[in-house]
Amino acid sequence: MWNNNKVTKSLGITYPIIQAGMAGGTTTPELIAAVSNAGGLGTLGAGYMRAEDMREVIKKIKKLTDQPFGVNLFIPEVSEISKDKIKKANELLRPYREELHVVEPEVKEVSTANFDKQVEVIIQEAIAVCSFTFGVPSKNIVQRLQKENIIVMGTATTVREAIINEECGVDMVVMQGSEAGGHRGTFSGSFSDSMIGTMSLVPQAADHVHIPVIAAGGIMDGRGVLAALTLGAQAVQMGTAFVTAVESGAKTQHIDAILESTEDQTVITSVFSGKPARGIQNDFIREIKPYEEDLPDYPIMNTLTTGIRSEAAKQNRPEWIHLWSGQSPRLSTRQHAAALLSDIVLQVENIISNR
Amino acid sequence: MWNNNKVTKSLGITYPIIQAGMAGGTTTPELIAAVSNAGGLGTLGAGYMRAEDMREVIKKIKKLTDQPFGVNLFIPEVSEISKDKIKKANELLRPYREELHVVEPEVKEVSTANFDKQVEVIIQEAIAVCSFTFGVPSKNIVQRLQKENIIVMGTATTVREAIINEECGVDMVVMQGSEAGGHRGTFSGSFSDSMIGTMSLVPQAADHVHIPVIAAGGIMDGRGVLAALTLGAQAVQMGTAFVTAVESGAKTQHIDAILESTEDQTVITSVFSGKPARGIQNDFIREIKPYEEDLPDYPIMNTLTTGIRSEAAKQNRPEWIHLWSGQSPRLSTRQHAAALLSDIVLQVENIISNR
Structure with missing residues (x-):
């Protein structure tokens, strides 16, 4: 075999x-x-x-x-830096940054x-x-x-x-x-x-x-x-x-989310990074997804949300973290x-x- | 085994x-x-x-x-008969009916x-x-x-x-x-x-x-x-x-479309029947999909498009037929x-x- x-x-x-x-x-x-x-x-x-x-x-x-x-x-990937899109994304992300005390990052040329x-x-x-x-x-x-x-x-x-x-x-x-x-x-x-x-x-x-x-x-x-x-x-x-x-070095909240999820709870979304990815549905996805078409491309959107996500993990707010998972979370084990x-x-x- | x-x-x-x-x-x-x-x-x-x-x-x-x-x-499934939705769908479908000489069907209670x-x-x-x-x-x-x-x-x-x-x-x-x-x-x-x-x-x-x-x-x-x-x-x-x-009793155009398709050419759409289904991309889907959210539910939408689809098959217009197919058409064979x-x-x- x-x-x-x-x-x-x-x-x-x-x-x-x-x-x-x-x-x-x-x-x-x-x-x-x-x-x-x-x-x-x-x-x-x-x-x-x-x-x-x-x-x-x-x-x-x-x-x-x-x-x-x-x-x-x-x-x-070298994506166009659209100042309008970045401005709009920063407006959408402001409430999360304020709540978590995260500063707006600088977007550099890739x-x-x-x-x-x-x-x-x-x-x-x-x-x-x-x-x-x-x-x-x-x-x-x-x-x-x-x-x-x-x-x-x-x-x-x-x-x-x-x-x-x-x-x-x-x-x-x-x-x-x-x-x-x-x-x-x-x-x-x-x-x-x-x-x-x-x-x-x-x-x-x-x-x-x-x-x-x-x-x-x-x-x-x-x-x-x-x-x-x-x-x-x-x-x-x-x-x-x-x-x-x-x-694994994944955040505890991420690991717990996979262990507790079912096959119908993941979605494909580009709200975290500007590039479609599969993760477990949460508040951040629900709230930003309606604006998905208008967000900056990868990797700019990734840069804009990185601080929010790492601080959300520290403050134990899994509802704002990217909880990447495939469609078989019921088969996951902790070992x-x-x-x-x-x-x-x-x-x-x-x-x-x-x- | x-x-x-x-x-x-x-x-x-x-x-x-x-x-x-x-x-x-x-x-x-x-x-x-x-x-x-x-x-x-x-x-x-x-x-x-x-x-x-x-x-x-x-x-x-x-x-x-x-x-x-x-x-x-x-x-x-007993779905609500919305006269507004039916009217709107009939407006969308009129050009196809005119081209094919198909009459507007009557929608009956399910x-x-x-x-x-x-x-x-x-x-x-x-x-x-x-x-x-x-x-x-x-x-x-x-x-x-x-x-x-x-x-x-x-x-x-x-x-x-x-x-x-x-x-x-x-x-x-x-x-x-x-x-x-x-x-x-x-x-x-x-x-x-x-x-x-x-x-x-x-x-x-x-x-x-x-x-x-x-x-x-x-x-x-x-x-x-x-x-x-x-x-x-x-x-x-x-x-x-x-x-x-x-x-198989499938239409020739349907069979040919599967035999000639690749795995990335199917889409999920409810334009043919009001219920999501996977079929090979064609003009009808491209043209009606933008209005998908406003269409009548299954089985009403199915009733509205049945005549168009069967006449399109007779007149050899595969671009207006539902070409149901899964994601493995490259593995299809004619035997x-x-x-x-x-x-x-x-x-x-x-x-x-x-x-």
């Missing part, structure tokens, strides 16, 4: 289970190391990190594991300099896997990484995006189904046309690219892992399942990452032997 | 594969009989049929197969009398399986059917709806994932909150009801069937895969239903033996 797998072979891992590189503090060195030490692939969600900070975290991870792990980067430095750090630190989301890396970057024997992994939400990834030369591609929590990886075509369920997305992608396909979206246990492999995926990527792990992995492996083996 | 299954045992079929009871002419006696004769369960989509016509079709099916088959009924007669016919004709969508049957109806050894099957789009079905006493429940084509079966809560991907919906439902769960949404081939069984379903229901079968079933069985057995 576990031996005949292109992804595990090329990544040098035991089980075809990848912990998603969730940005924003969830992926602690402890979580990443626990997943990699248990035979999966831990991934640092470095999307929002400055290159120098990322290097420090990588050093910490290396102290905790000698197994391969990955780093996930955001392809930078620069790609940090992204270039992140790539350099990944090469210098000889990271096993570099994954990308929100777009495709240039062929030049892909080739530089591959020359250093770094596996390059892309993210796609449609078959067309999978093909674009393949054409860029990535080694494998994560197919993110509509069930997935957090930000949509859509980078080509409209977000609404790219909400394809995992059951549909995986086999259609597997039929149209030659590189291995990694399934993501709604997968939480051994049933989901084996189902995804059955659909034609060579591995799975799981996010929400690891947010509630003991080693060590290694226990989650061994439960999955056992469940897969049980399903197969009971057939 | 195929022997240890609650659904096949209680339905008396060989393979846990149910052809969805798609209303509107797709499920011809030939299609239903072909599926049942090949070891699956064919189903007559009788939602829009008068009871007397349904009886005639049942008699035809019985001449073509001695195997069990099902009949699917719509739980009747009566539940035909539904009661349909149930009587099912009992009189001793149909093996009676399935329901758009709501749950009364406990009284469930018990009457079960007393006659008719298996009762419900439809749900959330875990809560699955539990409501179980409480009504149905024998098994179809879990319709967001990938599914055609009308959403949602009957409790909002349609948008009930768009749960099959990968998420099936295991969460299987964990929360004791009756067998049947997976629907995005399943087209052996990979999908085995994945669904792995997720905890006891059987699958497939719609789109049978629309393109040689025995006999028996060939589709045997391909699926072979593919499932191959996947298992190659593990």
